[in-house]
Amino acid sequence: MGTDSCEGEHSSPPDGVDAHEWSRRLKAEWQQRACSSRSNFYIASHVGWQDETARQRQAELDCALVLTGLPDAFLSTADVFEVGCGYGRLVPCLAPRVQSYTGMDIAPTFVAQARAARFPTARFFETDGSSVPEAAKDRTYDLIFSAAVLIHCPLAVIHALVPECLKLLSPTGRMRIQLLADPHDLSGIITAESLEDMAERVTRETAATNNDQSATVEAELATDTHCYMGHAFTYAEAAGFAKACAGSVFTHFLLRMDPLFIYVEFTVDGHGQQR
Numbered sequence: 001m002g003t004d005s006c007e008g009e010h011s012s013p014p015d016g017v018d019a020h021e022w023s024r025r026l027k028a029e030w031q032q033r034a035c036s037s038r039s040n041f042y043i044a045s046h047v048g049w050q051d052e053t054a055r056q057r058q059a060e061l062d063c064a065l066v067l068t069g070l071p072d073a074f075l076s077t078a079d080v081f082e083v084g085c086g087y088g089r090l091v092p093c094l095a096p097r098v099q100s101y102t103g104m105d106i107a108p109t110f111v112a113q114a115r116a117a118r119f120p121t122a123r124f125f126e127t128d129g130s131s132v133p134e135a136a137k138d139r140t141y142d143l144i145f146s147a148a149v150l151i152h153c154p155l156a157v158i159h160a161l162v163p164e165c166l167k168l169l170s171p172t173g174r175m176r177i178q179l180l181a182d183p184h185d186l187s188g189i190i191t192a193e194s195l196e197d198m199a200e201r202v203t204r205e206t207a208a209t210n211n212d213q214s215a216t217v218e219a220e221l222a223t224d225t226h227c228y229m230g231h232a233f234t235y236a237e238a239a240g241f242a243k244a245c246a247g248s249v250f251t252h253f254l255l256r257m258d259p260l261f262i263y264v265e266f267t268v269d270g271h272g273q274q275r
């Protein structure tokens with residue numbers, strides 16, 4: 001495990017390295033980001049990321065997305081596990097609605113910040129990046145999720161981490177992950193044409209209303225010198241990966257609403273409809 005210090009290395013990872021080596025690189029990168037004055041930007045690079053009110057609003061929206069379709073009756077007794085929790089951005093919205101919340105993150109400084117916030121019913125662990133810490137394995141989880149995390153991870157890390165997490169899913173639980181999609185491959189988007197229209201309209205309207213703030217985010221991205229390691233999946237590749245992870249134990253469901261991301265939900269076979 002790393003230390004909670006603000007030092008880190010800054011180099012491009014070589015090809016052909018294993019999950020362990022990639023994780024070491026990821027940890028160094030994310031620890032640097034956690035220590036940077038722009039850590040809020042790295043956690044959620046949305047329009048208005050410098051503003052506390054905008055951050056809270058975005059966290060509420062992102063929390064709602066994670067919980068889509070899950071009724072309060074399910075959530076109120078649910079033990080929840082977040083993979084890549086950062087400093088606990090989603091915890092204020094999430095923890096009060098569930099029985100228990102466990103978060104793990106690769107960056108020790110984010111874990112320390114999350115713990116320092118002293119959220120009731122929440123606990124946080126540092127991970128090596130490709131496995132679940134033993135302390136977090138003391139229970140199974142009814143909801144395991146990962147938001148804006150695997151999109152930053154190399155394939156070897158995703159291959160190591162997802163099956164590890166699936167082992168901790170309760171018999172009636174569900175796991176939701178977000179993968180980075182290859183934007184050149186638009187398959188899997190059921191209504192690609194209307195979505196493209198919609199994306200164009202939303203881009204136009206957003207640009208008109210948030211021109212200055214959008215420019216700020218873009219400028220931040222342009223000056224970001226961090227090493228990007230995220231693997232972009234074609235839809236067929238994501239489907240194959242999800243199927244291999246699911247094996248004969250889990251049912252899996254892919255959802256692609258836009259060119260950027262592919263969401264995958266796993267449930268234990270036969271429990272997918274029990275919401």
Ligand SMILES: C[S@@+](CC[C@H](N)C(=O)[O-])C[C@H]1O[C@@H](n2cnc3c(N)ncnc32)[C@H](O)[C@@H]1O
Nearest residue numbers: 030043084085086089105106107129147148149
């Ligand atoms: C963009 S932030 C999102 C944080 C949080 N999910 C949220 O939505 O507020 C990505 C987070 O994932 C963490 N992370 C990246 N790779 C990870 C890995 N392999 N295992 C655990 N955490 C990881 C980073 O340290 C960072 O906190």
